[in-house]
Amino acid sequence: MLLNKDTMVVGRDVCLVPYSAYHVEKYHRWMQSPELLELTASEPLSLEEEYRMQKSWQTEDDKLTFIAIKGTEQPTTVDAEISRMIGDVNLFFPFSPTIAEINIMVAEEKYRRMGYGEEILLLMMTYAVQHLPVETFSAKIKDDNKPSILFFSKLGFKKVGYSDVFKEIEYQMPRDTLKKINCKTLTYKPFKD
Numbered sequence: 001m002l003l004n005k006d007t008m009v010v011g012r013d014v015c016l017v018p019y020s021a022y023h024v025e026k027y028h029r030w031m032q033s034p035e036l037l038e039l040t041a042s043e044p045l046s047l048e049e050e051y052r053m054q055k056s057w058q059t060e061d062d063k064l065t066f067i068a069i070k071g072t073e074q075p076t077t078v079d080a081e082i083s084r085m086i087g088d089v090n091l092f093f094p095f096s097p098t099i100a101e102i103n104i105m106v107a108e109e110k111y112r113r114m115g116y117g118e119e120i121l122l123l124m125m126t127y128a129v130q131h132l133p134v135e136t137f138s139a140k141i142k143d144d145n146k147p148s149i150l151f152f153s154k155l156g157f158k159k160v161g162y163s164d165v166f167k168e169i170e171y172q173m174p175r176d177t178l179k180k181i182n183c184k185t186l187t188y189k190p191f192k193d
Contacts, residue, residue: 001058001062001065003064003131004018004066006190007127007188008074009066009127009183009184009185010185010186011122012119013119014071014119016066016124016127017081017188019058019088020054020058021051022078022082022191023081023085026082026085027085027107028050031045039145040103041142057090061093062092062094064132065088067088068088068089069084069086070116071084081191085108086106086108086116087111088105091124099135099136099138100128101137101140102121102125102139104117104120106120117151118151122155122180125173126181135175136172136173137174137175138172139170139171140163140168140169141168141170141171142166153171155179156173156177156178156179157171157172157173158171159171160172
């Protein structure tokens with residue numbers, strides 16, 4: 001989605017930046033992990049496929065993605081930004097612009113279970129309700145992914161369905177129950193790809 005192409009969302013300990021081509025190689029390395037593929041219900045992609053996927057995330061109107069980086073200052077170099085990458089957060093709008101399917105990945109293991117995931121998710125949701133007509137957030141989680149089930153439940157998402165075919169539980173949170181967090185939205189100038 002082009003909405004966030006020049007946007008940096010700054011929180012307390014992390015910030016969100018647009019997913020750019022220079023992030024792809026590190027993202028691709030993350031996605032070689034069998035654990036992350038399983039936890040995110042993803043299929044492995046070639047590096048070339050990952051570049052195409054990044055371009056689609058950047059330009060298609062039914063997707064919004066940010067890369068999460070540690071710290072709150074705008075990086076001054078590409079290498080500094082890449083070294084601070086810890087994960088990503090995405091919204092999909094498969095059926096309606098008012099229902100956003102959300103997912104998050106804290107890829108760097110040393111940053112898991114330290115509160116970064118919650119801040120990343122709430123930053124994205126706060127940004128979405130400020131800039132998009134989202135009424136409901138939805139999360140689909142594999143039924144054996146206990147950490148994600150606990151994570152989304154703790155944040156106030158409620159179980160609304162189950163798919164026997166995909167072995168996924170669907171959780172939802174209405175916009176009006178979102179615990180918005182303080183964040184700044186700044187103009188961000190991505191580095192040249």
